[in-house]
Amino acid sequence: MAEVQALSAKNAEEAEALRIKYLSKKGEITALMNDFRSVPAELKKEVGMRINELKAAAQEKINALKEAACVQEAAAPGIDLTRTPYPIPLGTRHPLTIVKNEIVDIFSRLGFTLAEGPEVEDDWHVYSSMNFADDHPARDMQDTFFVETHPDIILRSHTSSVQARVMESTQPPIRVICPGRVYRNEAISARAHCFFHQVEGLYVDRNVSFTDLKQVLLLFAQEMFGPDTKIRLRPSYFPFTEPSAEMDVSCTLCGGKGCSLCKGAGWLEILGCGMVDPAVLEASGIDSTQYTGYAFGMGIERIANLKYQVKDLRMFSENDVRFLDEFVSA
Numbered sequence: 002m003a004e005v006q007a008l009s010a011k012n013a014e015e016a017e018a019l020r021i022k023y024l025s026k027k028g029e030i031t032a033l034m035n036d037f038r039s040v041p042a043e044l045k046k047e048v049g050m051r052i053n054e055l056k057a058a059a060q061e062k063i064n065a066l067k068e069a070a071c072v073q074e075a076a077a078p079g080i081d082l083t084r085t086p087y088p089i090p091l092g093t094r095h096p097l098t099i100v101k102n103e104i105v106d107i108f109s110r111l112g113f114t115l116a117e118g119p120e121v122e123d124d125w126h127v128y129s130s131m132n133f134a135d136d137h138p139a140r141d142m143q144d145t146f147f148v149e150t151h152p153d154i155i156l157r158s159h160t161s162s163v164q165a166r167v168m169e170s171t172q173p174p175i176r177v178i179c180p181g182r183v184y185r186n187e188a189i190s191a192r193a194h195c196f197f198h199q200v201e202g203l204y205v206d207r208n209v210s211f212t213d214l215k216q217v218l219l220l221f222a223q224e225m226f227g228p229d230t231k232i233r234l235r236p237s238y239f240p241f242t243e244p245s246a247e248m249d250v251s252c253t254l255c256g257g258k259g260c261s262l263c264k265g266a267g268w269l270e271i272l273g274c275g276m277v278d279p280a281v282l283e284a285s286g287i288d289s290t291q292y293t294g295y296a297f298g299m300g301i302e303r304i305a306n307l308k309y310q311v312k313d314l315r316m317f318s319e320n321d322v323r324f325l326d327e328f329v330s331a
């Protein structure tokens with residue numbers, strides 16, 4: 002016992018050496034405990050107590066020595082305890098997340114709420130309820146991934162499927178924004194990928210008109226690309242909207258004068274939109290004599306490309322830290 006109480010250590014390493022000497026698996030006190038079995042029965046109580054006391058005293062002493070050594074080392078000259086810590090390197094948000102959040106944020110300020118649907122969908126929500134007839138050639142517009150054993154189950158090829166999901170479970174007024182991943186059976190290249198991301202918007206209520214759509218999209222474009230941004234709507238075709246349009250914004254690089262980004266046109270196409278076809282409303286249980294609606298859909302990669310000039314789509318999914326680090330402050 003006296004030996005234990007007299008222990009001393011100049012630093013943390015010495016204190017650790019003492020722990021190993023006395024208390025580790027092969028330590029002296031541990032050896033005493035191992036020998037306990039051979040102590041005669043009448044002495045067991047007395048000896049047991051002593052060994053336990055010794056062990057507790059040794060633990061206490063060595064811990065105290067370690068603590069004292071730490072304090073001493075910390076206070077040693079050359080160590081500044083008031084120095085601010087080294088900055089912890091933070092991760093970055095993925096550029097697609099940054100752009101998605103920005104889109105969602107703009108529309109939530111206009112009263113849109115978030116809605117989501119499954120990526121593995123059925124044919125009804127992706128195509129039939131969206132007014133694609135069984136033999137409609139428009140189904141060829143998208144190259145679909147089918148689940149081999151269940152041809153009715155597919156990977157959604159657009160987020161318009163979430164429109165159907167929301168309408169079948171909610172009555173108007175509906176005002177939702179639906180971001181998500183979509184899949185198309187395309188060869189992977191700098192300009193195409195087998196998965197990408199879209200944001201869908203849907204507004205259904207009484208007396209919703211094309212003017213409302215145009216106004217909301219203008220506001221979105223100006224919030225996203227700057228207050229001087231202009232928009233242009235060109236007539237187009239989608240099975241689920243009538244009339245349908247594609248929207249261009251004035252070039253984000255040259256402002257409309259014509260440059261290499263807009264290939265001299267001054268305009269960049271960014272989304273599809275239109276008035277929800279009455280057949281689509283009816284297919285999801287909404288009375289088309291009472292309600293009208295507008296919808297729009299855009300690719301997040303496309304918008305991110307325009308904002309950040311990313312030349313190769315594959316960079317978005319390769320997770321190269323050198324690429325991701327460029328978005329550190331965004």
Ligand code: DAH
Pocket residue numbers: 158159160161201202239242272273274275296297298299
């Ligand atoms: N679903 C279309 C696509 O994937 C995008 C789209 C166009 C969505 C027009 C809409 C819309 O809601 O009204 O290309």
